Amino acid sequence: MRDTSTDAPHSAAHDRWVAVAEDVATQLATDVVARDRAGAAPHKEVELIRSSGLLPLLVPSAVGGPGGSWLTAFEVVARVARIDTSIGHVLGYHYLHSWRTNLGRRTEVIERLAAGTAANNWLWGGAGNPRDAGLELTRTDGGYLVRGKKFFATGAEVSDRVIASGTDVETGQKYGFALPTRTDGVVHGEDWDSLGQRASASGSIAFEDAFLSEDDILGPGEQTDPDAPAYPSLSALGFQVLLGLLAVATAEGALRFGAEYTRTKSRAWATSGVSEAADDPLVRVRYGELESQVRAARALTDRAAAAWVAAASRGWELTHAERGEVSVELSAVKVVTTQAALAATNGVFELTGARATKTGTGLDRFWRDVRTLTLHDPVSHKAIEVGDHLLRGSFPTPSGYS
Numbered sequence: 001m002r003d004t005s006t007d008a009p010h011s012a013a014h015d016r017w018v019a020v021a022e023d024v025a026t027q028l029a030t031d032v033v034a035r036d037r038a039g040a041a042p043h044k045e046v047e048l049i050r051s052s053g054l055l056p057l058l059v060p061s062a063v064g065g066p067g068g069s070w071l072t073a074f075e076v077v078a079r080v081a082r083i084d085t086s087i088g089h090v091l092g093y094h095y096l097h098s099w100r101t102n103l104g105r106r107t108e109v110i111e112r113l114a115a116g117t118a119a120n121n122w123l124w125g126g127a128g129n130p131r132d133a134g135l136e137l138t139r140t141d142g143g144y145l146v147r148g149k150k151f152f153a154t155g156a157e158v159s160d161r162v163i164a165s166g167t168d169v170e171t172g173q174k175y176g177f178a179l180p181t182r183t184d185g186v187v188h189g190e191d192w193d194s195l196g197q198r199a200s201a202s203g204s205i206a207f208e209d210a211f212l213s214e215d216d217i218l219g220p221g222e223q224t225d226p227d228a229p230a231y232p233s234l235s236a237l238g239f240q241v242l243l244g245l246l247a248v249a250t251a252e253g254a255l256r257f258g259a260e261y262t263r264t265k266s267r268a269w270a271t272s273g274v275s276e277a278a279d280d281p282l283v284r285v286r287y288g289e290l291e292s293q294v295r296a297a298r299a300l301t302d303r304a305a306a307a308w309v310a311a312a313s314r315g316w317e318l319t320h321a322e323r324g325e326v327s328v329e330l331s332a333v334k335v336v337t338t339q340a341a342l343a344a345t346n347g348v349f350e351l352t353g354a355r356a357t358k359t360g361t362g363l364d365r366f367w368r369d370v371r372t373l374t375l376h377d378p379v380s381h382k383a384i385e386v387g388d389h390l391l392r393g394s395f396p397t398p399s400g401y402s
Helices: 011-029 032-038 043-052 070-083 085-103 107-120 231-264 281-313 320-352 364-373 379-392
Strands: 124-127 135-140 143-150 161-168 174-180 186-188 205-213 217-220
Touching: 011 043, 011 070, 032 364, 043 085, 070 085, 070 231, 070 281, 085 107, 085 124, 085 161, 085 174, 085 231, 085 364, 107 161, 107 217, 124 205, 135 205, 143 161, 174 205, 231 281, 231 320, 231 364, 281 320, 320 364, 320 379
Parallel strands: 124 161, 135 161
Antiparallel strands: 135 143, 143 205, 161 174, 174 217, 186 205
């Protein structure tokens, strides 16, 4: 099975899937504010996405999928995230987690899981927070017993399959694996209670002697090993693409929401000399500045996303230098999207007025989501990576974040 997700998208198919995403976003918009306030796990939202046909988008046609492109998937995620960042987050991570199976070495397992995703519309989650202790694997008949806990596992609670890695306690060998989410011993903490991304089901997941079949082991766990080939470590950079995209898409959504509010509900200031808020030169200038910053951030994000896809297309032939260039580009994305998205989602309040701060308006969700997303890994350390590359020509050491 060839990974066709790194191919250039066919224009007609691309447009069709983007239209599907727009339809999903329109439906999500009807109650997004109420759902954000409730902060519940997005079971209903996942079923909406499942019925849309978007879940198997990246699965190659050779095993029953649509054979879509990553560049299409990124645009799909952005269209959803403009309206509901939490659901864009779950969907984007699903695409990455399902694709990460390709980074294993057991092709028969990879093909079987891809075919299962296409046939059953599986949603994928992950349990791979690099800062938590690793999962432990204890040998038993037919496989392993998995023990351990990960404190952040976006989408896992509402998923059908969870991708993770663990270490054989006897040999020290690390393995990647994909486990059915409803396996006995897989316990979801249901403990996500954050400022933003409230419907992203990003709480903890524990493994209490959950059985892992030998048939669900993907191969050696190389995705965060700096001494491994470059290709498996693209996983960490895929997360950086999505986090940058989610931040900038949320900023796009905030500015669109704010502009509509300004046109239809904001009142012109008494000394502005105009009768409509949207005619105020100060409002127009500030919207123009924020929109320009967000457009620039989106352009850089799209360029870096394309570079990541090109690197992925190299497969096991990818060099560490090629990977390093993509890593630096994505560190720059982190710096620029953090600044632009925070500025836009905060600054839009100055352009909509005091009434826009009402809870029912929901304008605050954009800032809360961006503030939460951008804390995933410290932006200052990303700036150091970009500066070090400029000063010394060095690349970030491959890790769970770079």
